[in-house]
Amino acid sequence: xxxxxxxxxxxxxxxxxxxxxxxxxxxxxxxxxxxxxxxxxxxxxxxxxxxxxxxxxxxxxxxxxxxxxxxxxxxxxxxxxxxxxxxxxxxxxxxxxxxxxxxxxxxxxxxxxxxxxxxxxxxxxxxxxxxxxxxxxxxxxxxxxxxxxxxxxxxxxxxxxxxxxxxxxxx
Amino acid sequence: xxxxxxxxxxxxxxxxxxxxxxxxxxxxxxxxxxxxxxxxxxxxxxxxxxxxxxxxxxxxxxxxxxxxxxxxxxxxxxxxxxxxxxxxxxxxxxxxxxxxxxxxxxxxxxxxxxxxxxxxxxxxxxxxxxxxxxxxxxxxxxxxxxxxxxxxxxxxxxxxxxxxxxxxxxxxxxxxxxxxxxxxxxxxxxxxxxxxxxxxxxxxxxxxxxxxxxxxxxxxxxxxxxxxxxxxxxxxxxxxxxxxxxxxxxxxxxxxxxxxxxxxxxxxxxxxxxxxxxxxxxxxx
Numbered sequence: 001x002x003x004x005x006x007x008x009x010x011x012x013x014x015x016x017x018x019x020x021x022x023x024x025x026x027x028x029x030x031x032x033x034x035x036x037x038x039x040x041x042x043x044x045x046x047x048x049x050x051x052x053x054x055x056x057x058x059x060x061x062x063x064x065x066x067x068x069x070x071x072x073x074x075x076x077x078x079x080x081x082x083x084x085x086x087x088x089x090x091x092x093x094x095x096x097x098x099x100x101x102x103x104x105x106x107x108x109x110x111x112x113x114x115x116x117x118x119x120x121x122x123x124x125x126x127x128x129x130x131x132x133x134x135x136x137x138x139x140x141x142x143x144x145x146x147x148x149x150x151x152x153x154x155x156x157x158x159x160x161x162x163x164x165x166x167x168x169x170x171x
Numbered sequence: 172x173x174x175x176x177x178x179x180x181x182x183x184x185x186x187x188x189x190x191x192x193x194x195x196x197x198x199x200x201x202x203x204x205x206x207x208x209x210x211x212x213x214x215x216x217x218x219x220x221x222x223x224x225x226x227x228x229x230x231x232x233x234x235x236x237x238x239x240x241x242x243x244x245x246x247x248x249x250x251x252x253x254x255x256x257x258x259x260x261x262x263x264x265x266x267x268x269x270x271x272x273x274x275x276x277x278x279x280x281x282x283x284x285x286x287x288x289x290x291x292x293x294x295x296x297x298x299x300x301x302x303x304x305x306x307x308x309x310x311x312x313x314x315x316x317x318x319x320x321x322x323x324x325x326x327x328x329x330x331x332x333x334x335x336x337x338x339x340x341x342x343x344x345x346x347x348x349x350x351x352x353x354x355x356x357x358x359x360x361x362x363x364x365x366x367x368x369x370x371x372x373x374x375x376x377x378x379x380x381x382x383x384x385x386x387x388x389x390x391x392x393x394x395x396x397x398x399x400x401x402x403x404x405x406x407x408x409x410x411x412x413x414x415x416x417x418x419x420x421x422x423x424x425x426x427x428x429x430x431x432x433x434x435x436x437x438x439x440x441x442x443x444x445x446x447x448x449x450x451x452x453x454x455x456x
Binding site for chain 2: 025027062074088091133134136
Protein backbone atom coordinates (compact mmCIF):
# COMPACT_ATOMS: atom_id res chain seq x y z
CA UNK A 1 0.00 0.00 0.00
CA UNK A 2 1.53 3.30 -1.03
CA UNK A 3 1.58 6.46 1.07
CA UNK A 4 -1.18 8.20 -0.90
CA UNK A 5 -3.72 5.43 -0.40
CA UNK A 6 -2.76 5.21 3.27
CA UNK A 7 -3.41 8.95 3.71
CA UNK A 8 -6.70 8.53 1.86
CA UNK A 9 -7.72 5.69 4.16
CA UNK A 10 -6.90 7.72 7.28
CA UNK A 11 -8.84 10.71 5.93
CA UNK A 12 -11.86 8.64 4.98
CA UNK A 13 -11.98 6.58 8.18
CA UNK A 14 -11.76 9.74 10.33
CA UNK A 15 -14.15 11.92 8.32
CA UNK A 16 -16.33 12.77 11.34
CA UNK A 17 -13.43 13.75 13.60
CA UNK A 18 -11.63 15.74 10.90
CA UNK A 19 -14.73 17.65 9.79
CA UNK A 20 -15.57 18.44 13.42
CA UNK A 21 -12.09 19.86 14.06
CA UNK A 22 -12.06 21.75 10.75
CA UNK A 23 -15.44 23.34 11.48
CA UNK A 24 -14.24 24.35 14.95
CA UNK A 25 -11.19 26.09 13.55
CA UNK A 26 -12.83 27.60 10.46
CA UNK A 27 -14.51 31.02 10.42
CA UNK A 28 -16.19 30.85 6.95
CA UNK A 29 -15.16 34.36 5.97
CA UNK A 30 -15.93 33.70 2.30
CA UNK A 31 -19.65 33.40 3.15
CA UNK A 32 -19.79 37.10 4.02
CA UNK A 33 -19.62 37.86 0.31
CA UNK A 34 -23.04 36.22 -0.04
CA UNK A 35 -25.12 38.04 2.61
CA UNK A 36 -28.39 36.49 1.38
CA UNK A 37 -27.08 33.02 2.20
CA UNK A 38 -26.24 33.95 5.80
CA UNK A 39 -29.96 33.64 6.64
CA UNK A 40 -29.66 29.90 5.94
CA UNK A 41 -26.73 29.43 8.31
CA UNK A 42 -26.84 26.19 10.28
CA UNK A 43 -24.72 24.34 12.81
CA UNK A 44 -23.00 21.47 10.98
CA UNK A 45 -21.06 20.54 14.12
CA UNK A 46 -24.32 19.64 15.89
CA UNK A 47 -25.39 17.53 12.90
CA UNK A 48 -22.04 15.69 12.85
CA UNK A 49 -22.12 15.01 16.62
CA UNK A 50 -25.73 13.80 16.47
CA UNK A 51 -25.24 11.65 13.37
CA UNK A 52 -22.00 9.95 14.40
CA UNK A 53 -23.00 9.32 18.02
CA UNK A 54 -26.27 7.87 16.74
CA UNK A 55 -25.11 5.78 13.80
CA UNK A 56 -21.36 5.24 14.09
CA UNK A 57 -20.38 5.87 17.73
CA UNK A 58 -16.98 4.23 17.30
CA UNK A 59 -16.03 6.71 14.54
CA UNK A 60 -16.27 9.81 16.75
CA UNK A 61 -14.78 9.69 20.25
CA UNK A 62 -16.28 11.75 23.05
CA UNK A 63 -12.82 13.18 23.79
CA UNK A 64 -12.72 14.62 20.26
CA UNK A 65 -16.15 16.19 20.77
CA UNK A 66 -14.89 17.76 23.99
CA UNK A 67 -11.71 19.18 22.40
CA UNK A 68 -13.63 20.46 19.34
CA UNK A 69 -15.94 22.30 21.76
CA UNK A 70 -13.00 23.91 23.54
CA UNK A 71 -11.54 25.06 20.19
CA UNK A 72 -14.96 26.39 19.17
CA UNK A 73 -15.14 28.45 22.38
CA UNK A 74 -11.70 29.95 21.77
CA UNK A 75 -12.56 30.90 18.16
CA UNK A 76 -16.01 32.32 18.98
CA UNK A 77 -14.83 34.08 22.15
CA UNK A 78 -17.28 32.52 24.59
CA UNK A 79 -16.13 31.27 28.04
CA UNK A 80 -14.15 28.02 27.84
CA UNK A 81 -16.08 24.77 28.14
CA UNK A 82 -19.53 26.03 27.11
CA UNK A 83 -19.55 24.52 23.60
CA UNK A 84 -18.01 21.31 24.98
CA UNK A 85 -20.80 20.99 27.51
CA UNK A 86 -23.41 21.75 24.86
CA UNK A 87 -21.98 19.13 22.46
CA UNK A 88 -21.68 16.57 25.28
CA UNK A 89 -25.30 17.13 26.32
CA UNK A 90 -26.24 16.55 22.68
CA UNK A 91 -24.11 13.38 22.67
CA UNK A 92 -25.75 12.21 25.91
CA UNK A 93 -29.23 12.76 24.55
CA UNK A 94 -28.28 11.01 21.30
CA UNK A 95 -26.75 8.12 23.19
CA UNK A 96 -29.99 7.74 25.16
CA UNK A 97 -32.03 7.76 21.92
CA UNK A 98 -29.73 5.09 20.45
CA UNK A 99 -30.19 2.86 23.51
CA UNK A 100 -33.93 3.38 23.69
CA UNK A 101 -34.65 2.82 19.97
CA UNK A 102 -35.46 -0.73 18.87
CA UNK A 103 -36.02 -0.22 15.15
CA UNK A 104 -34.14 2.88 13.94
CA UNK A 105 -35.76 4.91 11.16
CA UNK A 106 -34.42 8.02 9.54
CA UNK A 107 -37.67 9.99 10.08
CA UNK A 108 -37.79 9.07 13.78
CA UNK A 109 -34.15 10.08 14.17
CA UNK A 110 -34.88 13.36 12.43
CA UNK A 111 -37.76 14.14 14.81
CA UNK A 112 -35.74 13.20 17.90
CA UNK A 113 -33.14 15.71 16.72
CA UNK A 114 -35.57 18.48 17.85
CA UNK A 115 -35.46 17.70 21.61
CA UNK A 116 -31.72 16.92 21.33
CA UNK A 117 -31.10 20.37 19.79
CA UNK A 118 -33.44 21.98 22.30
CA UNK A 119 -31.64 20.57 25.35
CA UNK A 120 -28.22 21.29 23.90
CA UNK A 121 -29.13 24.95 23.20
CA UNK A 122 -30.88 25.25 26.56
CA UNK A 123 -27.69 24.26 28.39
CA UNK A 124 -25.77 26.76 26.22
CA UNK A 125 -28.14 29.62 27.11
CA UNK A 126 -28.25 28.79 30.81
CA UNK A 127 -24.45 28.66 31.09
CA UNK A 128 -23.90 31.83 28.99
CA UNK A 129 -26.49 33.74 31.03
CA UNK A 130 -24.97 32.69 34.35
CA UNK A 131 -21.25 32.50 33.61
CA UNK A 132 -20.70 35.47 31.26
CA UNK A 133 -21.98 38.95 30.52
CA UNK A 134 -22.52 38.21 26.84
CA UNK A 135 -25.77 39.08 25.14
CA UNK A 136 -26.86 37.10 22.14
CA UNK A 137 -29.01 37.42 19.05
CA UNK A 138 -32.07 35.25 19.70
CA UNK A 139 -33.51 35.52 16.18
CA UNK A 140 -30.22 34.44 14.55
CA UNK A 141 -29.97 31.51 16.97
CA UNK A 142 -33.55 30.46 16.33
CA UNK A 143 -32.98 30.58 12.56
CA UNK A 144 -29.73 28.67 13.01
CA UNK A 145 -31.41 25.92 15.05
CA UNK A 146 -34.30 25.69 12.59
CA UNK A 147 -32.04 25.27 9.57
CA UNK A 148 -29.83 22.82 11.48
CA UNK A 149 -32.92 20.67 11.97
CA UNK A 150 -34.14 21.23 8.39
CA UNK A 151 -30.85 20.30 6.69
CA UNK A 152 -30.25 17.21 8.85
CA UNK A 153 -31.66 14.66 6.34
CA UNK A 154 -29.37 15.95 3.57
CA UNK A 155 -26.25 15.41 5.66
CA UNK A 156 -27.69 12.18 7.04
CA UNK A 157 -27.80 10.71 3.52
CA UNK A 158 -24.39 12.11 2.59
CA UNK A 159 -22.62 10.78 5.70
CA UNK A 160 -24.56 7.53 5.81
CA UNK A 161 -23.87 6.62 2.16
CA UNK A 162 -20.27 7.71 2.52
CA UNK A 163 -19.68 5.53 5.60
CA UNK A 164 -21.54 2.55 4.08
CA UNK A 165 -19.62 2.72 0.80
CA UNK A 166 -16.37 3.12 2.65
CA UNK A 167 -17.04 0.15 4.93
CA UNK A 168 -18.02 -1.96 1.88
CA UNK A 169 -14.77 -1.00 0.14
CA UNK A 170 -12.80 -1.83 3.27
CA UNK A 171 -14.40 -5.28 3.41
CA UNK B 172 -44.93 1.16 35.37
CA UNK B 173 -41.97 0.27 37.59
CA UNK B 174 -40.40 -1.67 34.72
CA UNK B 175 -40.57 1.28 32.34
CA UNK B 176 -39.02 3.52 35.00
CA UNK B 177 -36.22 0.99 35.50
CA UNK B 178 -35.66 0.85 31.73
CA UNK B 179 -35.43 4.64 31.62
CA UNK B 180 -32.88 4.74 34.47
CA UNK B 181 -30.85 1.92 32.91
CA UNK B 182 -30.78 3.77 29.55
CA UNK B 183 -29.66 6.98 31.24
CA UNK B 184 -26.96 5.19 33.22
CA UNK B 185 -25.83 3.32 30.12
CA UNK B 186 -25.62 6.57 28.11
CA UNK B 187 -23.67 8.36 30.83
CA UNK B 188 -21.28 5.72 32.08
CA UNK B 189 -20.83 3.09 29.36
CA UNK B 190 -17.62 3.30 27.33
CA UNK B 191 -17.39 1.48 24.00
CA UNK B 192 -14.19 -0.22 22.86
CA UNK B 193 -12.72 2.92 21.24
CA UNK B 194 -13.92 5.47 23.83
CA UNK B 195 -11.32 6.50 26.41
CA UNK B 196 -13.59 8.65 28.58
CA UNK B 197 -17.15 8.27 29.77
CA UNK B 198 -19.72 10.96 28.98
CA UNK B 199 -20.24 11.60 32.69
CA UNK B 200 -16.54 12.30 33.26
CA UNK B 201 -16.35 14.71 30.29
CA UNK B 202 -19.49 16.61 31.34
CA UNK B 203 -18.07 17.07 34.86
CA UNK B 204 -14.74 18.12 33.33
CA UNK B 205 -16.49 20.72 31.10
CA UNK B 206 -18.36 22.15 34.10
CA UNK B 207 -15.06 22.38 36.03
CA UNK B 208 -13.44 24.26 33.12
CA UNK B 209 -16.37 26.71 32.95
CA UNK B 210 -16.10 27.32 36.71
CA UNK B 211 -12.31 27.79 36.57
CA UNK B 212 -12.67 30.17 33.62
CA UNK B 213 -15.28 32.17 35.53
CA UNK B 214 -13.01 32.43 38.60
CA UNK B 215 -10.18 33.84 36.36
CA UNK B 216 -7.38 32.35 38.45
CA UNK B 217 -3.88 33.44 37.31
CA UNK B 218 -2.82 30.02 36.01
CA UNK B 219 -6.13 29.63 34.13
CA UNK B 220 -5.73 33.06 32.50
CA UNK B 221 -2.19 32.32 31.34
CA UNK B 222 -3.17 28.85 30.09
CA UNK B 223 -6.08 30.34 28.21
CA UNK B 224 -3.79 32.99 26.65
CA UNK B 225 -1.42 30.26 25.36
CA UNK B 226 -4.37 28.20 24.08
CA UNK B 227 -5.85 31.28 22.38
CA UNK B 228 -2.57 32.09 20.63
CA UNK B 229 -2.23 28.53 19.34
CA UNK B 230 -5.86 28.19 18.18
CA UNK B 231 -5.85 31.62 16.48
CA UNK B 232 -2.77 30.71 14.44
CA UNK B 233 -4.39 27.46 13.27
CA UNK B 234 -7.66 29.30 12.57
CA UNK B 235 -5.78 31.81 10.45
CA UNK B 236 -4.46 28.96 8.29
CA UNK B 237 -7.83 27.15 8.20
CA UNK B 238 -9.60 30.35 7.10
CA UNK B 239 -7.26 31.02 4.16
CA UNK B 240 -9.52 29.42 1.48
CA UNK B 241 -12.47 31.49 2.74
CA UNK B 242 -10.37 34.64 2.65
CA UNK B 243 -9.39 33.87 -0.93
CA UNK B 244 -13.10 33.70 -1.90
CA UNK B 245 -13.62 37.10 -0.20
CA UNK B 246 -10.61 38.52 -2.03
CA UNK B 247 -11.84 37.30 -5.43
CA UNK B 248 -15.34 38.64 -4.82
CA UNK B 249 -14.03 42.06 -3.74
CA UNK B 250 -11.70 42.23 -6.76
CA UNK B 251 -14.60 41.47 -9.09
CA UNK B 252 -16.80 44.16 -7.49
CA UNK B 253 -13.99 46.72 -7.58
CA UNK B 254 -13.26 45.98 -11.23
CA UNK B 255 -16.88 46.46 -12.35
CA UNK B 256 -17.48 49.61 -10.30
CA UNK B 257 -14.27 51.44 -11.07
CA UNK B 258 -15.61 53.91 -13.72
CA UNK B 259 -18.66 54.98 -11.69
CA UNK B 260 -16.55 55.21 -8.58
CA UNK B 261 -14.08 57.51 -10.35
CA UNK B 262 -16.82 60.02 -11.21
CA UNK B 263 -18.17 60.00 -7.66
CA UNK B 264 -14.69 60.40 -6.20
CA UNK B 265 -13.97 63.44 -8.39
CA UNK B 266 -17.09 65.16 -7.05
CA UNK B 267 -16.21 64.13 -3.50
CA UNK B 268 -12.70 65.59 -3.83
CA UNK B 269 -14.14 68.97 -4.82
CA UNK B 270 -16.55 68.96 -1.88
CA UNK B 271 -13.84 67.86 0.53
CA UNK B 272 -11.48 70.59 -0.68
CA UNK B 273 -14.11 73.20 0.19
CA UNK B 274 -14.84 71.52 3.53
CA UNK B 275 -11.14 71.40 4.37
CA UNK B 276 -10.78 75.16 3.98
CA UNK B 277 -13.80 75.65 6.26
CA UNK B 278 -12.44 73.14 8.78
CA UNK B 279 -9.04 74.82 8.88
CA UNK B 280 -10.68 78.17 9.49
CA UNK B 281 -12.89 76.72 12.26
CA UNK B 282 -9.91 74.95 13.85
CA UNK B 283 -7.94 78.17 14.01
CA UNK B 284 -10.93 80.08 15.32
CA UNK B 285 -11.61 77.36 17.93
CA UNK B 286 -8.00 77.42 19.15
CA UNK B 287 -8.05 81.22 19.40
CA UNK B 288 -11.33 81.21 21.34
CA UNK B 289 -10.14 78.46 23.69
CA UNK B 290 -6.99 80.43 24.35
CA UNK B 291 -9.01 83.58 25.01
CA UNK B 292 -11.31 81.73 27.43
CA UNK B 293 -8.40 79.84 28.98
CA UNK B 294 -10.08 76.47 28.17
CA UNK B 295 -7.05 74.78 26.63
CA UNK B 296 -6.81 71.24 27.95
CA UNK B 297 -3.71 69.08 27.53
CA UNK B 298 -4.29 66.73 24.60
CA UNK B 299 -2.85 63.47 25.87
CA UNK B 300 -4.50 61.38 23.17
CA UNK B 301 -2.13 62.39 20.39
CA UNK B 302 1.06 61.93 22.37
CA UNK B 303 0.74 58.18 22.72
CA UNK B 304 1.86 56.10 19.74
CA UNK B 305 -0.51 53.99 17.67
CA UNK B 306 0.17 50.35 16.91
CA UNK B 307 -0.58 48.98 13.47
CA UNK B 308 -1.98 45.46 13.42
CA UNK B 309 -3.36 43.06 10.84
CA UNK B 310 -6.76 41.40 11.13
CA UNK B 311 -6.23 37.63 11.28
CA UNK B 312 -9.94 36.87 10.96
CA UNK B 313 -13.31 38.25 11.98
CA UNK B 314 -15.83 36.19 13.82
CA UNK B 315 -19.51 36.81 13.11
CA UNK B 316 -21.10 34.44 15.59
CA UNK B 317 -24.55 34.92 17.11
CA UNK B 318 -22.73 35.56 20.41
CA UNK B 319 -19.92 37.96 19.63
CA UNK B 320 -19.08 40.22 16.69
CA UNK B 321 -15.33 40.49 17.02
CA UNK B 322 -12.00 40.74 15.16
CA UNK B 323 -8.77 38.92 15.88
CA UNK B 324 -5.52 40.92 15.55
CA UNK B 325 -2.05 39.53 14.96
CA UNK B 326 -0.52 41.55 17.80
CA UNK B 327 -0.87 41.19 21.54
CA UNK B 328 0.87 41.95 24.83
CA UNK B 329 4.24 41.42 23.13
CA UNK B 330 3.54 44.58 21.07
CA UNK B 331 2.10 46.51 24.05
CA UNK B 332 -1.54 45.95 23.18
CA UNK B 333 -3.57 45.82 26.40
CA UNK B 334 -7.22 45.35 27.27
CA UNK B 335 -9.27 48.53 26.88
CA UNK B 336 -7.32 50.04 23.96
CA UNK B 337 -9.32 51.46 21.06
CA UNK B 338 -9.12 50.26 17.47
CA UNK B 339 -9.50 52.34 14.32
CA UNK B 340 -9.87 51.38 10.69
CA UNK B 341 -9.44 54.06 8.00
CA UNK B 342 -9.57 56.70 10.77
CA UNK B 343 -12.96 55.51 12.08
CA UNK B 344 -13.49 53.82 15.42
CA UNK B 345 -14.39 50.13 15.01
CA UNK B 346 -14.07 48.75 18.53
CA UNK B 347 -12.12 48.15 21.71
CA UNK B 348 -9.68 45.43 22.77
CA UNK B 349 -11.42 43.00 25.15
CA UNK B 350 -8.84 40.23 25.29
CA UNK B 351 -5.09 40.48 24.99
CA UNK B 352 -2.93 37.37 24.61
CA UNK B 353 0.84 37.27 24.13
CA UNK B 354 0.73 37.15 20.31
CA UNK B 355 -2.88 38.00 19.47
CA UNK B 356 -5.77 40.11 20.72
CA UNK B 357 -9.55 40.21 20.28
CA UNK B 358 -11.48 43.39 19.41
CA UNK B 359 -15.15 43.81 20.33
CA UNK B 360 -16.77 45.65 17.41
CA UNK B 361 -18.99 48.68 17.95
CA UNK B 362 -21.72 46.76 16.09
CA UNK B 363 -21.84 44.10 18.82
CA UNK B 364 -24.69 43.87 21.29
CA UNK B 365 -22.22 44.14 24.19
CA UNK B 366 -20.51 47.33 22.92
CA UNK B 367 -21.49 50.55 24.67
CA UNK B 368 -19.85 53.89 23.73
CA UNK B 369 -20.65 57.32 25.22
CA UNK B 370 -21.49 59.68 22.37
CA UNK B 371 -22.77 63.13 21.56
CA UNK B 372 -25.00 64.05 18.60
CA UNK B 373 -23.91 66.62 16.00
CA UNK B 374 -25.05 70.21 16.55
CA UNK B 375 -26.59 69.30 19.92
CA UNK B 376 -25.31 68.78 23.43
CA UNK B 377 -27.32 65.56 23.77
CA UNK B 378 -25.33 62.76 25.38
CA UNK B 379 -26.23 59.13 24.82
CA UNK B 380 -24.81 55.62 24.74
CA UNK B 381 -24.27 54.04 21.33
CA UNK B 382 -25.15 50.34 21.42
CA UNK B 383 -24.68 47.75 18.68
CA UNK B 384 -27.44 45.49 17.44
CA UNK B 385 -25.33 43.08 15.42
CA UNK B 386 -25.49 44.92 12.09
CA UNK B 387 -23.38 47.71 10.64
CA UNK B 388 -26.52 49.53 9.43
CA UNK B 389 -28.48 49.21 12.65
CA UNK B 390 -27.06 50.72 15.84
CA UNK B 391 -29.12 52.31 18.59
CA UNK B 392 -28.88 55.19 21.05
CA UNK B 393 -29.78 54.60 24.68
CA UNK B 394 -30.41 57.06 27.54
CA UNK B 395 -31.64 59.83 25.23
CA UNK B 396 -33.78 62.56 26.83
CA UNK B 397 -37.52 61.78 26.65
CA UNK B 398 -38.34 64.87 24.59
CA UNK B 399 -35.58 64.38 22.03
CA UNK B 400 -36.17 62.59 18.72
CA UNK B 401 -33.28 61.65 16.44
CA UNK B 402 -33.02 63.58 13.17
CA UNK B 403 -31.61 62.16 9.93
CA UNK B 404 -28.15 62.95 8.51
CA UNK B 405 -26.54 63.78 11.84
CA UNK B 406 -23.05 62.60 12.69
CA UNK B 407 -22.59 60.96 16.08
CA UNK B 408 -19.28 61.71 17.82
CA UNK B 409 -17.61 60.13 20.83
CA UNK B 410 -18.07 62.24 23.96
CA UNK B 411 -15.00 60.83 25.73
CA UNK B 412 -16.90 60.53 29.00
CA UNK B 413 -15.65 56.98 29.59
CA UNK B 414 -12.07 58.24 29.82
CA UNK B 415 -10.88 55.64 27.30
CA UNK B 416 -11.83 57.18 23.96
CA UNK B 417 -10.93 60.74 23.01
CA UNK B 418 -13.88 63.09 22.38
CA UNK B 419 -14.94 64.24 18.93
CA UNK B 420 -14.30 61.08 16.94
CA UNK B 421 -17.04 60.41 14.37
CA UNK B 422 -18.47 56.91 14.88
CA UNK B 423 -21.93 56.75 13.33
CA UNK B 424 -24.49 58.60 11.26
CA UNK B 425 -28.29 58.79 11.27
CA UNK B 426 -30.09 58.05 7.99
CA UNK B 427 -33.44 57.13 6.46
CA UNK B 428 -33.75 53.43 5.69
CA UNK B 429 -35.83 51.89 2.89
CA UNK B 430 -38.97 52.01 5.05
CA UNK B 431 -38.40 55.74 5.64
CA UNK B 432 -37.49 55.17 9.28
CA UNK B 433 -34.55 56.88 10.96
CA UNK B 434 -31.75 54.46 11.73
CA UNK B 435 -28.12 54.74 12.78
CA UNK B 436 -25.26 53.22 10.81
CA UNK B 437 -21.61 52.82 11.67
CA UNK B 438 -19.24 55.03 9.64
CA UNK B 439 -16.60 52.31 9.64
CA UNK B 440 -17.01 48.98 7.90
CA UNK B 441 -15.49 46.46 10.32
CA UNK B 442 -15.93 43.60 7.83
CA UNK B 443 -13.61 45.32 5.36
CA UNK B 444 -10.92 46.12 7.92
CA UNK B 445 -7.61 44.45 7.14
CA UNK B 446 -5.03 46.80 8.72
CA UNK B 447 -6.12 48.59 11.89
CA UNK B 448 -4.61 51.13 14.29
CA UNK B 449 -4.66 50.28 17.98
CA UNK B 450 -4.41 53.36 20.18
CA UNK B 451 -4.81 54.54 23.75
CA UNK B 452 -8.03 56.37 22.93
CA UNK B 453 -7.38 58.92 20.22
CA UNK B 454 -6.53 58.83 16.56
CA UNK B 455 -4.72 61.65 14.83
CA UNK B 456 -6.12 61.81 11.33
